[in-house]
Amino acid sequence: MMEIDRADGRTPNQLRPLACSRNILHRAHGSASWSQGDTKVLAAVYGPKAGTKKNENPEKACIEVIWKPKTGQIGKLEKEYEMILKRTLQSICILTINPNTTTSVIVQVVHDDGALLTCAINAACAALVDAGIPIKHLAVAICCCLAEDGYVILDPTKLEEQQKMKGFAFLVFPNSIHSVLPEGSLLVEGEPVEHGIITSVTHGLMSVEEYLKCLERGHAASAKLSDFLRRSLKLQLPSDSSKAK
């Protein structure tokens, strides 16, 4: 199979350089900034606050997402991203621990150079960890883009999205679990938790086989991302305790 040439010289399976930093906003209960190449997103978490919104179930904690674009007014695209993020975060948080509370996640786009939604999901997840909101496992998001000739490339830049986009898929997987508990307790229906998928959003026309190919490529890359996430979230701990007032 021919290799496809990407503008910045990456292989189809290679992700852009990742950077994650936590605790950057001092007033927010939790905050994180995540960047993949030039795409950078800032996420802040406030909560849990008392009370839920009107139509929400009071027996569970509620998550509210506010998406702020870099420029322009808030429109349908932002509302769609808010709903996707809200549903994804709801499935990773343990909602029964703090019932009748609202946790607000605010996402601010700093720069958009492709794969914006995945960057935002990763940033929101890191911010939730920083705030100490109880979550079952982390969410790792990947963007796969399908080019006209059927190649799957991961983590497209804005230029690649506009040129090659026959279709693309945003996939969110649970991260791999390293645990002290014995193997058996982590299996869901006999399969390890990380074989599952949390969210999948697709755009454009693609066949079922192409979608399944995107799924397995994304899944393979999610293992690398979840290692990075684990390493970057661990490092902060010793310095945090010295910051205690």
Place this chain on the structure above:
Amino acid sequence: MGLPNVSGDLSAEMEVDAFRRLFPLRFYERHLSESIRPDARPLGRARDTTLALGAVASADGSALAKIGSTTMLAAIKMEVMSPSTDSPDEGCIAIDFHMPPICSPIVRPGRPVEAAPVVSKQLSDTILSSGMINLKELSLVSGKAAWMAYLDIYCLDADGALFDAALLSAVAAFSHLQIPIVFLNDDGKIVVVSEEGEGGKLDKEPVNKEKRKLTLRSLPFSLTCILHKNYILADPTAEEESIMELL
């Protein structure tokens, strides 16, 4: 608080309706274990669907779609506009989805529903990327005039599977659409021919002689499903959507 015991003791004595309101998840799980749903549908069956074309007489194309109780009214109005410079021989489609307060008790006037802009955007993405409509067919005079189709979909009754019903009504409205007759007058402007006969006084050639329909290629179709524990339910109602989590 001993909740499981409470429901176990009372379930024999409680009325079905009360049990359904108080313990909805248990009510549904009792049904799912028998592979059936409260409205007697098997798990994989969608509700009865009806489609009526031409529901709005004054619109250029319209359709009313019902999936079970979920009702959507779609109508298309065509207007002439000048095309953008980077696609001078393509028309444009603007899709908007509204959820007026009539559709559901959770929608109140003044507070926009969370779901409406999301469904609206998903609809436009689906219709534009499916290749159903060739935008070049909407062009009149290349570079100067093209059709803009305003598609408005109103939800009249929201009972689950909103996106499915909306997509069905949108596709049906496009299939019913008849592009009106226009002609080019001396100023170079496009004028729409009105219905009441101008008869033989037309001394200018109409740009399109008769009302034509759009050719639709691949029609997009959707099905909403819910995954709950081991069961996959197709075409959920609003009640099922609100108690089961994974959509």
